[in-house]
Amino acid sequence: MKIKKFGLIGLIICIVIGIIFFFPQNNQKETKKIKKEKNIISYEHSENKERYQTYQKEHPNLSKKEVITLVNMNRDFDFYGKIIKQEHPNDLNTIVNKYYQLDENYEPNDLVDINTNAGTYGKPYSKHTARKVVYDDFQALKQACLNKGFELYVSSGYRSTTWQKEIYNHMVETYSVERADETCSRPGHSEHTTGLGLDIALDQYKYEEVENHPQYQWFLSQLSNYGFILRYPKDKENLTGYSYEAWHIRYVGKELAQKIEKSGLTFDEYYARHF
Known part of the structure; x- marks a missing residue:
């Protein structure tokens, strides 16, 4: 009986020791696995691996997230240094910038007058015009502004590629290519051609002065509620490629507009991470 008793005790001791040694190792493996998973960034693309590595070496002070975001945005190339044809120009989340280019013959097929009931200043x-999908939310935003005591209207809506070419060439001839590129899109690269980008004015404050309107900050705070974002924010030129434009808003739909606003990112950054 004593032998059996000690044998049983020995077996229990072995089991306990096994548990002590086995589970910590298992836990270590699980911990390593979790850490590895945490290091995986959802918007990291395997085909960009070498570009990430090169850009990280060139910019050692940037975090991994920043490097991946910027490379996904194609900022490892100069503006207009890498041209990508935009295959989905009609999507609300479509992006057109200094890398993504519209087909030269693209024109939305649902353009409507956007300044209906233009009011005193908007006449x-x-x-x-703008795309029909923009119309209802813009009119709702316009009404909210009227309720607040001021008038909102569009000073520039849809522009064809031909029209954009004329504007850009005029800027180049008047100033220079460098100066033109700061504030004006090259043909095929303008959001106005999507029918989703709008230059706005408030009361008698024309687009260049719109930021001086006493209700401008309130106006900005309301944009995402109606599906709009400020497309080219202040101090983001290195990301958007354009100087700050207080007057240029972009329609992306309410859900996406609120997500972008909450993220604190430019549309270019958000697109690079989520689309």
């Missing part, structure tokens, strides 16, 4: 701009 000279009554013929501007």
Whole structure:
């Protein structure tokens, strides 16, 4: 009986020792696995691996997330140094910038007058158009502004590629290519051609002065509620490629607009991470 008793005790001791040694090792493996998974960034693309590595070496002070975001944005190339044809120009989340280019013959097939009931200040701009999908939310935003005591209208809506070419060439001839590129898109690279980008004005404050309107900050705070974002924010030129434009808003739909606003990212950064 004593032998059996000690044998049983020995077996229990072996089991306990096994548990002590086995589970910590298992836990270590699980911990390593979790850490590895945490190091995986959801918007990291395997085909960009070498580009990430090169850009990280060139910019050692940037975090891994920043490097991946910037490379996904194609900022490892100069502006207009890598041209990608935008295959989905009609999507609300479509991006058109200094890398993504529209087909030269692209034109939305649902353009409508956007400055209906233009009001006192908007009457000279009554013929501007935008995509129909923008119309209802813009009118709702316009009404919210009227309720607040001021008038909102579009000073520039849809522009064809031909029209954009004329504007850009005029800027180049008047100033220079470098100066033109700061504030004006090259043909095929303008959001106005999507029918989703709008230059706005408030009351008598024309687009260049719109930031001086007493209700401008309130206006900005309302944009995402109606599906719009400020496309080219202040101090983001290195990301968007354009100087700050207080007047240029972009329609992306309410859900996406609120996500972008909450993220604190430019649309270019958000697109690079989520699309």
